[in-house]
Amino acid sequence: MFHYDDPPEPTGAIDDDRLRLIFTCCHPALAMETRVALTLRMVGGLSMPEIARAFLVQETAMGQRITRAKSKIKAARIPYRVPAAEDLPGRVSGVLAVLFLIFNEGYLATGPDTDPVRHDLTAEAIRLTRLIRALLPDDGETAGLLALMLLTEARRTARVSPGGELVTLAEQDRGAWDPTLIAEGHRLVRERLAARVAPGRYQILAAINAVHTSARDVRDTDWSQVVALYDQLGRIDPSPIVTLNRAVAVAELDGPDVALAAVDRVAPRLADYHAFHATRADLLRRLGRSQESRAAYDKAIELAGNTAETAYLTRRRDQLG
Template sequence: MSDAEEAVIRVHREEWARVVAALARRFGDLDIAEEAAAEAFATAVERWPADGVPPSPGAWLTTTATRKAIDRIRRESKRDDKHKEARMGYDDDPPEPLGAIDDDRLRLIFTCCHPALAMESRLALTLRMVGGLTMPEIARAFLVAESAMGQRITRAKAKIKAAGIPYRVPSAEDLPARVSGVLAVLFLIFNEGYLATGPDTDPVRHELTAEAIRLTRLIRALLPDDGEVAGLLALMLLIEARHPARVSAGGELVALDEQDRGAWDAALIAEGHRLVRERLVAAAAGVAPGRYQILAAINAVHTSARDVRDTDWSQIVALYDQLVRLDASPVVALNRAIAVAELDGPEVALAAVDRLGDKLAGYHAYHATRADLLRRLGRSRPSRAAYDRAIELAGNTAETASLTRRRDQLAPDGGT
């Protein structure tokens, strides 16, 4: 691969969102923005190897894409009402300076993550318009046909236009709620990579976790004072740091207490801890932490222990107590019970877990947790039944392999 080709790949990752966002502001149409940006990058692939990489690749791409968008509008305006509307909305003013373009990217992100869109549409549109992933890449990530994913994105764009969803950053009073929606989209993207679903996909999709982290870094750069953005970034980094130790050579998911901690990424852990410390300083000044900040702090405690036996479980339970006050969901209660098992023993934890049965009967992690607690109490028969149910519900091949091994290690005849 030539230096110019490598430059196009690098600049695509760095500049795609900026170029698309600038075009969306100027022309008021996501289709035009996406198509013109793609044409500009295609032109770069053709010309940069011969002409050399321009001194300011982003500016070159934005200028080229703007010209292509104008050409497209002129060419299609007589035949296509959509482009007529775009032409009427065309902003003939020159591009604004870099700071305003950063605002353009925020506008684009909030548009893609608008609550009027279904969550699956928000995920797909964010990965395409902000992340710059191709349609085949997004389709593979969510295990759907490329044509179906294309239709999903097309429908999302059409809804934005039909519903008049504004291309803007929300007002000050709406911003906290809307930011939380953006972060939820990014965390779902990360989680799909962290524990990928489907029998025919890799158990861990590093390209998705990396993309979620990259997009969260972008949000962090645009909203540096938002504590939950910092918390989500820290959480992702501390989870991603464990990636090298999460799957065994045999393709089995390795539980946190069994992982080789020497294989964890020390640089990611250090960055995650720094972000957590920053939020602790803010909390000491009276700024209450949000959900992602507390989850990041929990993971900071886990990754601070050089050995699982050194884990400060009392601190983890205290953090979960804070989290329960913000999010009293049964999943949070389940995770708290797992920590309680280490502090007060499996019998106390099992009583707490059993109280969640009605709400989590279809959740594989509930049955996996019960199976482990019953195993620790020497109750092999009900433990085996719980493992069977967890295996039936689990959608990740590496996790299924781990659960199967643990079930098969149970004594043949155990207590009831």
């Protein structure tokens, strides 16, 4: 008999119990934040303090949230099983969204007192995504998400300097990237291209990462391909974040003035997002508008989520004339 308080079993090959647990934790009746927390606890085996730290809440509050989620599962009689084959496509997108959030929390952890990069979370998200891929080997978005995670994880050791400062993609030591993970990620991206099926969000993001990780030097980056992929992504996900990320590539092709105009158009929707202000600060710096750049760096530093980003942004600001 299964109990929600049982610790997860050690993983071996694909374990159906773990798959059932993922789908139970990610039931659509539960709020997204609750799904993430419950998945981390029940499937990932993370402790309550670790999860509380990931969510920037008190441990007691997180404990109550998880207890309420378990009660809801019981009261709503949410079945402890992998959904039937015909229900899987509708359910798997929610599961992938949860795994993407878990990976992102590990890739750039929030909170001033956490390690900037939490390998325990990124590794767990990759392992769980592999389980889903084994369950749905023909699902394009599952393959895309796995490729995206692998190509991002491949750069992990180059992402933070020995002094604890964030290292941007342009400045990373590409020799420190993991060639095995990159090769697997590229293979998955090529498989999806060969399938000739319209790609979803994760597949396009994986393809963008494949372009970046194919370049031996930042100067070799095919920026026109990156912009084209962001254009494709923007058609299925017209979000201001996509516009912001596209602008970074546009700056390399058409110059920082064109990019800044695009960034400023989404300003009202990203006023509280640190990366928006950091991107503006860099574009203004490149345009020689030091005073405006300094103000944008100040805002980015105020909103930054962790120590590595804060250290990087502070250094960049202090280098301004």
